[in-house]
Amino acid sequence: EAGVVQSPRYKIIEKKQPVAFWCNPISGHNTLYWYLQNLGQGPELLIRYENEEAVDDSQLPKDRFSAERLKGVDSTLKIQPAELGDSAVYLCASSSSSLGGGLDTGELFFGEGSRLTVL
Amino acid sequence: GENVEQHPSTLSVQEGDSAVIKCTYSDSASNYFPWYKQELGKGPQLIIDIRSNVGEKKDQRIAVTLNKTAKHFSLHITETQPEDSAVYFCAASIRTYKYIFGTGTRLKVLA
Numbered sequence: 001e002a003g004v005v006q007s008p009r010y011k012i013i014e015k016k017q018p019v020a021f022w023c024n025p026i027s028g029h030n031t032l033y034w035y036l037q038n039l040g041q042g043p044e045l046l047i048r049y050e051n052e053e054a055v056d057d058s059q060l061p062k063d064r065f066s067a068e069r070l071k072g073v074d075s076t077l078k079i080q081p082a083e084l085g086d087s088a089v090y091l092c093a094s095s096s097s098s099l100g101g102g103l104d105t106g107e108l109f110f111g112e113g114s115r116l117t118v119l
Numbered sequence: 120g121e122n123v124e125q126h127p128s129t130l131s132v133q134e135g136d137s138a139v140i141k142c143t144y145s146d147s148a149s150n151y152f153p154w155y156k157q158e159l160g161k162g163p164q165l166i167i168d169i170r171s172n173v174g175e176k177k178d179q180r181i182a183v184t185l186n187k188t189a190k191h192f193s194l195h196i197t198e199t200q201p202e203d204s205a206v207y208f209c210a211a212s213i214r215t216y217k218y219i220f221g222t223g224t225r226l227k228v229l230a
Contacts, residue, residue, distance in 0.1 A: 004162070031216065040222070040223065041222055041223065042123075042125075042208050042210075042220030042221050042222050042223050043163065043208070043218075043220050044220070045217075045218065048216060056216075056217075091162055091163075093162075095216075107153070107165050107168070108153070108163075108165065108218065109165075110155075110162030110163045110164065111162050112160070112161050112162045113161075113162050
């Protein structure tokens with residue numbers, strides 16, 4: 001079974017340019033996450049989707065970042081315009097279910113990430 | 120807000136020795152505690168997890184313990200091997216989806 005697929009793996013752009021990242025989650029996973037990982041830090045949530053609905057985007061800098069998940073499968077994360085401080089790894093993850101409470105937590109499966117360098 | 124602290128930030132051990140990484144969390148509502156291993160240039164991969172109704176879990180050379188009263192949990196790796204060298208992240212999850220990650224521990228196993 002294919003894992004979470006992300007592209008591009010690496011991207012170098014000049015500041016103020018736009019950039020987009022794409023993620024294809026594991027088949028059947030209804031929950032999709034975009035995380036930001038700065039060097040030497042743990043992942044930090046940017047946005048979480050349940051199917052095509054963004055249910056938690058409180059940490060997404062909406063002035064320059066946008067995301068979409070059309071048809072509840074693939075997702076794209078866009079930055080426009082990029083700033084020097086956006087240099088980081090952007091990780092996509094998916095899980096089978098996060099609906100409801102209790103102890104039944106779906107495992108997070110991460111992609112290999114997209115490393116962005118803004119010059 | 121919610122916070123997960125992880126120590127140490129770096130850890131070097133001789134091959135065959137044990138390694139212990141500790142995390143503390145702030146939100147008592149956390150009920151799921153996974154550990155991830157991240158190798159260079161790759162995404163984090165789950166290696167073991169524990170739920171709040173269990174105090175200890177073991178999987179071959181890896182074990183995790185949870186102290187809910189003190190709000191801390193630990194990863195134990197025994198008989199370390201060079202391929203265990205990586206960055207390890209703990210996380211605490213609230214209501215099945217809100218994962219807060221620690222800052223990571225870079226483990227180096229010396230041959």
